[in-house]
Amino acid sequence: MQEFLQHTLNGLSTGSIYALVALGYTMVYGILQMINFAHSEIYMLGAFAVYYVARFFGLNTPSTLNFIIGLLSAIVACGLVGFAVERFAYKPLRKTDKLNVLITAIGVSILFQFGGQIIFGADPKSFPDLIENTELFNFLEIPFNVVDLLIYGVTFASLIALTYLVNYTQRGRAMRAVSTKPDAAKLMGINNDSIISFTFVVGSVLAGIGAFLVATKYPKIDPMMGARIGMGAFVAAVFGGIGNLPGAVLGGYLLGLGECYLIGYGASTFREALSFFILILILLVKPNGLLGKTAKEKI
């Protein structure tokens, strides 16, 4: 029982990260019907941004302030990169065939992966120690330490903020409007381009938060770190129903839990296989995903 609880907590922590990154895939898909393959590299760049900011300012002592500076650097860097990728790589192709944008996305992803290896170096770097990972309390002999609690807490806060933004603000309504009926959205006076750009920024910021949390927990970062988490997050988004925000969160947590149970019960060899297995299964059985539905429209 105690062991099961421990695996569940690990699963929730891994799942939180998948959920944060999956949201970026699903938001962009929702608004542009394209998979932003560069999303996982934006995640990677978030971790490197913190690394270089910390090195530049000599932040290597654990403190609340340093933790917040680190988190904010990841957020700002990812927001800017997300904005730039959309503006310079995807926007010029807005009116062309969807396939062009998809191929461009793969290109941007490769550019960042290998550009990163050239500029940052392919060897793993150690991420600065910005928070002390002490054990806070012990429940049923399961240790709860600072970093795990921060992962739950920051993810939860981000999800609440996103839910509020999307459901209860004019900008969020505009995001949903542009994703369902771009032409009608224009008639409301919505500037579709700026809403699309904003969506990219929000998705990228969530990836940045995820990258910062992961790097805090596993402090080794390298230019290929995005590719590993990106695959899982992409599957999580498809699993939950691509384009559906609660679906991405659900998919992320289910995948995270599944992986941690596999590892915990001795089948860690199949960890990587699980996401592919889920992807194949969901495409065969329920291609719209768990929460996705085919939109029905009344004429």
Add this chain to the structure above:
Amino acid sequence: MKKITPQNIQVNNLSVNYGNIKAIKDISFNFRTSEITTLIGSNGAGKTTTLKALMGLLPSAGTVSVNDTRIEKLTVAGRISRGITLCPEGRGIFPNLTVHDNLMLGAYLNKNSAEIKHLLEEQLTFFPKLAERIKQIAGTLSGGEQQMLAISRALMSQPEFLLLDEPSLGLAPVIIDQIFSKFEDLKKQGLGLLIVEQNAILALEISDRAYVLETGTLTLSGTGAELLHDPRVIDAYLS
């Protein structure tokens, strides 16, 4: 209800091309507040194109002025702020958003949340049916309710001029009567309505002025009653 001062929209030599095809050829007409104006014509005559061009959704040549201010260079958002709103063909509601969210988006350019709240209450009194359905997903409304929602959403932007594209399309006669009586209410409140309709009798009956559009050119104009009794109109559209 906002007080609407008398205004007039003058369209001069409006032309729209789709590639090499001239969809609208040099048409000139005007419409004003406190009046209902209709544009009738058969399929493909260019009625929807005219409305889209007035709204700034299509590139066009010619001039459009509200009173004496030229607006043809304004963006869609600029024209909405200037008091012109289009309720599009097929309603253009957001089917997966609630009635409330659809209405809120009508006031997207309005940044005053107290005013938006007041406008919303006003709309729910004007269309009590929508008040009952406020939390419902818009795609689950009946056709008539969806049309009311589309009109109500357009009114959320506090227009002085409301452009309506085929508001009667696909609706039962009882519902059409309800909606058209709302148009007369709006006219009494001082709004200027420009209605595009295939259902010519219906539209001409409530119109103060009317224009007939044929393959991109205006061929006839007059009051609603005049056109209703014009033998050429009867021949082409009413028989």
